Amino acid sequence: MPDDDAREDAHKNADTRVEEEDKENAPPPDDEVAAAVVERFPGTVFHRSHGQPVVYVDRAIWADLGGFLRDEQQFTQCIDVTAVDHLVDAARLSVPGVTPERFELVASFLSHPRNRRIRAICEVPAADPSVPSLTDAYPGANFGEREVYDLFGITFTGHPDLVRILMPDDWVGYPLRKDDAPARVPVTFKEDPRPR
């Protein structure tokens, strides 16, 4: 692709632009759960994305966040765990106070008693893709984390059974990374065996 370099540059520019922002300027959370998370874990950044509350947390507290949401905020389920590879983004959502890294780990939580959701995102650098596992607090995150490990190569410390789930065991590489497996193999045609 010809514009790969341009994309990389845009990615780097986005990095520098965000780093110059002052953390103090972040607006106070207008969501009570997010406010509690920000209070409990300083350094957390709140962002409202299309009306949905999102907290950007440090990956060191990822598992603690799960415990906090489950035990103190009545978040009964971890609905989904997934990841994003931002390697070749043309443009990227810049949230003030968040240092973008290549990978983003995304978990959605649902509280049945309070009927509300919250999404937690942590930035995972490509150099050390390792995050504490949520499975202690939410056993249901097991498959989701295995899928992220399988497709993105992000390892989860403390996961009970971290093996590939979707790809064959002997597969090399992490297919959903942008620089890995082909998303589109060119179609070729075999020869027409009949004489023309």
Added chain:
Amino acid sequence: MSDTRDGTRDDSDARSHDEDDFVPDPRLTQQTDEGAQELQPTRDLVVTGGPWPEVEGEGDTMIINMGPQHPSTHGVLRVMLELDAETIVRAKPVVGYLHTGMEKTGEELTYVQGATNVTRMDYASPLSNELVFSMAVEQLLDVEVPPRATWIRMYLNELNRIASHLLWQATNGLDMGALSMIIYGWREREETLRLLEKITGLRMNNNYIRPGGVAAELPDGWQDDTLELCNLVEKGTAEYDELLTGNPIWQERLTGVGVITTEQALALSASGPILRSTGFPWDLRKSQPYLAYDEVDFDVVYTQNGDCYDRYRLRLQEILESVKIVRQCVEKTPPGDYRVQDRKVSPPPRARIDESMEALIHHFKLFTEGFKVPPGETYAAVESPRGEVGCYLVADGTGKPCRLHIRGPSFYNLQSMPPMMKDRLIADAVAVISTIDPIMGEVDR
């Protein structure tokens, strides 16, 4: 049909796996015909899926492999069972045999084409997946869908729920040995599919709900067809009720089998009928209404015991609730546009293309490079027949998504299989798998 009743009797399973390592007999690969001689493997056939940590209770238990080619695993699910005589000590689902790389393909398709991709994930209820993808795209675009499109979407989703639950009734009956059910279930499902074909053009994988609305106007006479179908389905459901619900064999086979508690289901991220069967009335249509579900009258069906029989009754009842919603849709669907009149999102009417240059340009641009979506991320969730199907979508300002992730309810529901099977007989494994209702296309994506 002894093979379908009992996983161990399928000789393909018994032959192909040793006790604890899953390397098949190499002789199996050599008895080939002439054309296949050329296709000899160059390495051992390794059936993958991850090893057990260790076998507990030395010598007392054995490991049986069930699937991925097994008639009652609803596709290509594989379960590793550790047995003590006939009792299941541990069970481990192994998935991935249908991994299609759809999330990667989704990054190569434009937002207009994206619905084609996601509809093939949950092939028993394709319209739920289209809906959740379209809702995510619309959230990113800040597009408001016209009321008629909203009602059409709801109407089709409920039709699809009926078709999906009818399919489940049919295959569940087959798995349990009630062979007549597959004939009866398909009888009504065929009528539902025919109506869907009339509306969307396809029996399955409809690609009808698209970002910005739906693909086409409803055909003439859809109200009459729908009411006729509603009557048929109600009649059919009453017949299943008569055939199965009070049937002592059916009750013996399902009651008390595959029990799961609310706490377990919540902890294991289960949703949909599995969660509702434990006495927890959680339905996104009611608790977090989307589309126009707050304007129709229906009940959330839930049962108390959390066993296979409850899940059967619950799905049977949900068909009737869906029929109730469909009837209200026939009455209440408002007139108006069936898609957004924003030329950047939805294509112009066919007639306009002949007379307007701009319409032609819009049409061409939309179907070649699609529309551009501003950078952002969002999560949309709807209640599919199997539970909460979610779409996490990340846009990077181009015409294609940066990341398209579908949260398949079956994928997470499968995690509740081991506690359901624990300490049950091996014959119950089939009942448990069947009532979880996993659609492997959505598990593996």
Added chain:
Amino acid sequence: MGLEQVPYSFLTGRLEDLVKWARRNSVWPATFGLACCALELMAAGAAHYDLARYGMEVFRASPRQADRMIVAGRVSQKMGPVLRQVYDQMVEPKWVISMGVCASTGGMFNNYALVQGVDQIVPVDVYVPGCPPGPETLMQGILMLHDQIRSGEIMKRRAGTAHGGAGIQVEQRDGTRADSLATR
């Protein structure tokens, strides 16, 4: 001794025709439902389309009792070895129908995960197009297979080809083939 001395009626014919007639009318499919197409396969077997009219509805749970495999759906790299194993367990003579575009060519999912055409793993007799093919299309495919059996040779079914398919190969990141079965 002339035939007119035999006291009862009979027909004469070639043994080959008799074998072909018998084979054509008793093709038993193995259940090998993978994805979306499996639902249409079930629909074809259900009451409305009723495959039994052609004597081809006896779906066998075990491949050892079947002689026709309908590959109904997309075949992933992980499923490829299993598919081959099931095929190898079937008794000769055996036939394969590739149902749907995913099984035939990979379809719209021409990516890392799918085997781009099941004919790289097993030899295919009939390709049924569609996504998914309707029951009518599948029945047409089965009838085509019947026609092939009726008009083909009984001893030698298929010319050995180097390898099937369009030869599209999906590589892992280290450059090795993911599904080694497709190599010669």
